[in-house]
Amino acid sequence: MTVSILLFTAWRGVAANKLRAALTMLGVIIGVASVIAMLALGNGARAAVEARFRFLGSDEVQIGSRQKFDDGELAPQGKALTYEDGLKMIEAVALVDDVDMTVSSNGKVRFGRAALDMPLNGVTASALEKIAVAQQVQPVGWPEDRPLTPPALLSRGRFFTFAEVLEGAAVCVLGSETAQDLFGGDDPLGATVWVGRERCLVIGVLVELESADEQQRYSANPNDTFYLPISTAIQWLYEEPPSVNLTAHVTDEAQMDAAKAQITTYLRERHDIVRGADGLYPDDFNLTTRKDILGAQQEAARTFSLLLTAMAAVSLVVGGIGIMNVMLVSVTERTREIGVRLALGARSVDIVGQFLLEAIVISGLGGVLGVIVGVFTIPVAATLNQGLALLAPDSIPLALSIALTTGVVFGLYPALRAARLDPIEALRYE
């Protein structure tokens, strides 16, 4: 028989017993759906990790405070990382040549009658450079292939100098929307705005920015921003030294491990951490490099692929046994039909093809339905996993091929049994 007629015949065989076929598919549907959902969970977790650390350069060490739960709130485990910690690190740690620091706190900004209550960012002088390198945001309409430079981010004026950051100068740089909100169409450059009770000179305005990732363009607004030198922000916005985010730049990527050791020694000294009775240091900070993240990611990927293999195996067996069972029943029920087909000149391959294809149609349909069910399961899985579930595109062909393999493997035996029937016996079958 030609393939199209074989397929049509197989389809009719399945359609003749819709309920039975649907129940048989259930095993495959559940198996395939769980493969899709599993992979989505893994993919979501990976995407979340990547989104958080994508902008960590290979020469950078992210330094964070270790947190613990205290009265239901996250609090630093020991001493918080301070501006001083970061500032002195540049001098004290030989392998570190620069430290980026940021703090963020809500505050009031006023100019004339316009007042904004918004997050105020305290940053170091290299903040603009960091934005350009990270490429998380870009000027609206920026061509994809053009490298982003720090000057391209400024529409007017300039960014902070090292000196301004060190001395805590009363200067600020505005995002384009903040400038629009405070000044309307007027030129903000050289104007003085009020930050709380302090007067602050506007020295720069950023161009209108958009998220480089198109999918995030509607959720995040990168223009509603206000920058102060970090020392100024600490002075004006905090009563005691706040916890800052630190990113250390290492002079030589090759000596990353040595640099981490130096940073550790330096921070232990500053935070008065001594070796405990168990021989371990009760560190109150974490060092994270790109290599650490990649390693953790690979570890997670390995675990997920193991889980996936188990899932696939279970779905293969459960769905497959169901298919085999139904196909054996079907072959027995249709013994006479097989006899007629053999008498009319069907060869073994024709009979094998017919029943194998029927099994494949069942498993393939089950696979398609399973993919649909799996895709609709992802939002549910996401709510159970802190929003971390994202359809892995590869999972669809993978799940479908698992389903089809199931059909082939478990449909083969019943199909061979059908083809081995003796035509005379089969024709006599009642």
Added chain:
Amino acid sequence: MSDPVIELEALCRDYQMGTSRVRALREVNLTLQTGEFVALMGASGSGKSTLLNVLGCLETPTSGRYFLEGRDVGALAKDERARVRNQQIGFIFQSFNLLPRLSALENVALPLHYRRMGHSAAQHQAAVALDRVGLADRAHHPPNALSGGERQRVAIARALVTQPAILLADEPTGNLDSATGAEIMALLVELSKEGRTVLLVTHDTAIAAYAQRGLRMRDGQLLT
């Protein structure tokens, strides 16, 4: 009308029944000429079904030779026999043996699909065969919407559609009332007159009377 379609030389067929061996066909010699209409009669257990199965290449002889259109088909492998059945033999069964889920036309086209004929050519050829048995207007009915006589006509069309060397009819009127049976026999006579070779198996002498020649079997032997 001198080419033999079928030649059997000392054909034997044994069955293993438990520990004993039963000889169902004993040294059968038979020659059928092209265009002959032959009736094969005999009591049940006489070996006529076995002979029909061997002639239809559904089973192989234990010994002896079977020539179909001059070719020795007695010892062919399974798939080769399937090809012979498909191309040279047309079966007509007592219980019609139409596939219930297929329409009349699809039933008739089935053997053509097994010779890898394309869909539209097969449909066309099947329509011609259905027309030949007078059922062109019933082409798209499923078997259970047809009367017994119509079903057997569809089955005859299915046997004819491949232009086989021989039609093997096994009690073709056994499930039909006598009037309908007579119509079916008239159709077979017509086909015979058109030059088709027909072997009819029956135990009914009235039916056998339609044939030109009668053969009788007893205890696995062909009586002459």
